[in-house]
Amino acid sequence: MRVAHFDCFSGVSGDMVLGAVIDAGVDPAAIRTVLESLGLPIQLEVEKVKRCGFAATKVTIHAEDQEDYRFLPDIEAILAKAALTPKQRELATTIFRKVAVAESVAHGMPLERVHFHEVGALDSIADIVGAAVGLDLLGVERFTASPVAVGSGTVKCAHGIMPVPTPGTAELLKGVPIAKCPVKGELATPTGVAILTSVVAEFVETPEMVIETIGHGAGTKDPIEQPNVLRLIVGKAQGRPSLGFLADTVTILETNLDDCPGEVIGYAMERLFTAGALDVFTQPIQMKKNRPGVLLTVICEPSRVPDLEAILFRETATFGVRRTTAARSKLSREAVTVETPWGPMKAKRGHAAGVAVLTPEYEDAARVAREQGVPLRDVYEAVRSAP
16 A cells, blocks of 8 residues: 655645655646646746755745635635546645634634635645645555644734644644644644645554655745755555555544434434435443433544534534544445346445455335335345346
8 A cells, every 4th residue: 555654843834745745756747737727826836945954845836916815615616617636626625624614613703704814825725726636646545644843932924923833723733743843933834734634544653664755845944953844755555465445534523412302313313414424323322320321423524524513513402522533444436337137226336456345225226126026135135246
């Protein structure tokens, strides 16, 4: 399995991620092509620089016009028109949504009212979109990262002088281990942290791997204490041979309920599935004072967390929701049509080296069972045994 590790000993920013990806071998021309499709007056400059005597790639975004305020729908409209693959568009959208949610929490305002100032600027749009494209083109199945150096002191931003990390960045850093660093100032930016947490499955020291290439992305400043670079190490994972499973990250939401009628829980589950939850299930539990209760668990993509948490609070009247991040391995899957004794039927095929699964779509299978008067299990078996 191809893996990559971010070494964030000098923090992380959008331009540092982009520089590291290009330094690791991604063709900047491919990124420029996508940036041009945004229809915005931006240009990508790539140059070799030195930071404390070490070579690195510096990316600079030149923008003819800076619009200070954009809302999330404005950003999504720009992404919808760009020449992005579905995977790249999803990643870019996830990053922007992370920043929006962090700003929403930090400033105590509804998500739809959050305006992007620093992140709405053209250079940050280019950083995020460029990073989404570059990280995809790396062909990496799993990302890890070291604890993140955030810096210290204060920084001047749109809301005045703020301590490091700023409120928005601190919100994005929840659940992320941070590291001390002798450099004063802001080392971890909202854009950089949002990119990192959107792709990283685990924050660890350098994992076991056979190194293939190393990229260094330079930050703007050149402090004397240490090189202001983000190191990206790319290689093949060591240990048990990979079976070709796909790897990603999911968020697990949990809440304990002891005063919620079953009908309300059932309705909440329907709402959660409709809003994009990957799975929702309940388990009986024994709570304090020996009260029987229900553990409601939701598994979702990280970008879905704000909407799904809102449903949990609104529909169940819970006082709290626990949130954890989990690495997930899964089969590569595709929608297929297979031939059965009752005609063509829809199914999902999952596969990796040495593993193959064929599962019928339930609604299609149930329809055939009703119309043909045959047991549902027979329909399932027919689909699973199809060539």
